[in-house]
Amino acid sequence: MALQRRALSVLAGLTPDVLELGERFARAGHELALVGGPVRDAFLGRVSADLDFATSATPDVTQEVLAGWGDAHWDIGKAFGTIGARRHARPARDGSPARPDVVVEVTTYRTDSYDPTSRKPEVVFGDTLEGDLSRRDFTVNAMAVRLPDLTFVDPFDGLADLARRRLRTPVTAEQSFDDDPLRMMRAARFAAQLGFDVAPEVHEALHAMAERITIVSAERVRDELTKLLLAPAPRAGLEVLVESGLADHVLPELPALRLEIDEHHRHKDVYEHSLIVLEQAIDLETGTHEQPTGPVPGPDLVLRLAALLHDIGKPPTRRFEPGGGVSFHHHEVVGAKMVARRLKALRFDKETVRAVARLTELHLRFHGYGDGGWTDSAVRRYVTDAGPLLERLHRLTRSDCTTRNRRKAERLSFAYDDLENRIAELREKEEVARIRPDLDGEQIMAVLGLGPGPVVGKAYRYLLELRMEHGPRSPEEAEAALRAWWEQQQG
Known part of the structure; x- marks a missing residue:
């Protein structure tokens, strides 16, 4: 054999x-x-x-x-x-x-x-x-x-099951999962890692016993979910979680994306869309599992979590508008808060929670770029707001296009190519990723005759806003603008 x-x-x-x-x-x-x-x-x-x-x-x-x-x-x-x-x-x-x-x-x-x-x-x-x-x-x-x-x-x-790429339990699945409920999460993880199918009797036990996962600590659940998401094909494992009902207890925001599509099909299946975005984001990771290279080496947990969860704010914000439209106003803001709550509940570290929530909040920022033509200040703000997450945001935004309309997809891709080119040009001109006000805190205090305090911070933010809006200025121009601002504050 x-x-x-x-x-x-x-x-x-x-x-x-x-x-x-x-x-x-x-x-x-x-x-x-x-x-x-x-x-x-x-x-x-x-x-x-x-x-x-x-x-x-x-x-x-x-x-x-x-x-x-x-x-x-x-x-x-x-x-x-x-x-x-x-x-x-x-x-x-x-x-x-x-x-x-x-x-x-x-x-x-x-x-x-x-x-x-x-x-x-x-x-x-x-x-x-x-x-x-x-x-x-x-x-x-x-x-x-x-x-x-x-x-x-x-x-x-086990060898026969390995040859058939099938997941079975040595004893009854009910007894196995009763002994250690975390094994239900492992079934999903192995589906993602190894590409194995879950045997029918195992799937039945998963569905019947899904609620028992709640006795397992959040940390152990998080570790299994992380391994699943970092697997070569996480979609298969996520589908096991959702179809079995396990996700209702460990990641309920995911099955909630299966919104009922109305008879006129006025919006996409958000669940299916999110799984496709995840797959497309994985394709945009740089390097391989064995040799990670480039700006976003794969597998990247932050990017994958953001791709999967970026639209979880849609169910609570869905509205059917007069005339037959459907809206999800501010779902990115609502979604960012939901992401933070869920990842904290799963005991993810603070840095991961902040990064995934921020990407969720920013994932719509690009929309409209191709229509209105951004000013240089808008491009600077996009880069500054993304900060160290910029390369991940690039990939999340590109992955978020799942339309079957080829012209629309090409138009979005061209627009994002243009944005990335403008970012590169501005970075070359003024190192946009490291934008600072034209005067630092010490200089602000010297010009205004102030000591340390909240007013200095306010002045700093004003000069940063000025820098973002109009680009770099000479120290003399910045000082004149600062004095004019200070006079308005005093009045």
Whole structure:
């Protein structure tokens, strides 16, 4: 079988350090097996950077064995049966380049389960590899390779499911998801990462048990959602979240985009539009997963979140206007606030929350550029308002065009090309990205005879506005404008 040949090729390349580790556990009278993702990836022809092992040894015994094998070890996961270790790079005996560091995590055979009212798993240690594998999330992750003899263990036909690119659970899906509800998020994530289909019985359990995800901590949900969005094809995973009802609990703004389209089709399906925008934004990321280059190296979480969520302000702002039109006035402002609330609830870091909310707020700013012709001051303001998010805003705005009208799409693309060219010209002339007032705070205080205070800030903002509107001025011109402004303030 091609999959087996591929796996043998990958497993044969396991570092001797790993085989030695298996021998050490065997000498101590215990089993050791490579489990989960590394085994699955071997059959997919990929070398996994994470080396996860299961053992019959207790955490204390595991710690003793790893202390003798590695140069460093840690027990931060000991309460869950996991001990980690690192063996530093060693020069090869034949004089070839040194092998890289080897980092392993070894976990005692176990089963995780949740108390119905608890957010934390209760850990119960087991005594067999097959029992441990039965409590894995999916059959494709319930395969193992015993060490050091490299015996393949597959009690739940994970290899067959891998060949069919299908997600099934080793036990009933209801029992699996009841043991750890986060596995429901993983089903969506694996659909995005691996391109696997969810088996019908698994999808039924997802739908029936979706509400149980609410007992899982926001941080764990966030981490799974992040992995899903950074996958090569996040759309597939997002569709699993929405169709199963999971999104109703973890990202309710997404299914809310499935607005009912009225009989005259006066607006787009916003949900479908958002998924297309996400796909188009991914296409505009620079570089690859392996070699990220350029101004927005992919995968870029901020850009992908903004592309997915930029229109979440539309449902609450939708209005049917007299004459048959539909409007979404100020949906970008409303949406920015909604984005910030949702990402904070999911415990995203402050920088990510601010960036995604700001892109949502700015995503309509470009519209109208091709109609009215912006002044240089409008272009400067666009760049200044975007700040360090400018390159992402470029890509979000371009991705937001999903019209099937080729002429309209070409017109929008041409207009944005023109805007980017004008930005480049202005940047060359006056370094627009670093625009500052013509007088700094110290100079303002000297001209007006003031000490530090809010008035100086107000004067600074006035001069910045003047600079944005009219471009650079000489110090003398700026001082004269400042004095004139100050006289008006005094009057």
